[in-house]
Amino acid sequence: MIITRFAFCIFLALLISGCVAPRHDTDPLAGWHPCLSEEPNVVIAKDYWAYIEKLPPEESRLVTHYDIWFFKNFTGQHAVQIKIPLNGTWWEHFLIYDQENKRIRVIKHASGGYAS
Numbered sequence: 361m362i363i364t365r366f367a368f369c370i371f372l373a374l375l376i377s378g379c380v381a382p383r384h385d386t387d388p389l390a391g392w393h394p395c396l397s398e399e400p401n402v403v404i405a406k407d408y409w410a411y412i413e414k415l416p417p418e419e420s421r422l423v424t425h426y427d428i429w430f431f432k433n434f435t436g437q438h439a440v441q442i443k444i445p446l447n448g449t450w451w452e453h454f455l456i457y458d459q460e461n462k463r464i465r466v467i468k469h470a471s472g473g474y475a476s
Contacts, residue, residue: 388469389441389454391434392431392439395430395431398430401438407461407463408440411453411466412442415444418446419446419451422445423442423444427443428442429441437457437458438456438457439454439457440455440457441453441454442455448473449472450471450472450474451471452469452470452471454468
């Protein structure tokens with residue numbers, strides 16, 4: 361009786377912990393292609409630098425040119441990915457632009473950790 365009750369409690373604990381496990385976000389730029397040889401449009405460049413300048417100082421000071429990546433998709437939209445290492449977590453900011461280079465969406469999420 362005690363063994364079955366103990367086993368049932370273990371089963372419930374595993375079931376509950378599995379149900380409340382953190383959700384892993386999918387890649388916001390799945391299906392997009394990196395623009396390795398292309399410079400970003402001047403309008404987009406001004407916009408993403410303005411976005412970086414508006415971040416809190418502890419975040420904006422950590423952004424380097426190496427942390428900024430450019431993408432495009434088959435519809436002509438562009439995206440800028442900004443990676444920021446902050447307190448042991450890599451934060452990614454995705455700025456999505458339409459065909460007229462107007463920002464239409466911002467996505468921010470934690471993408472992983474690092475040891476400092």
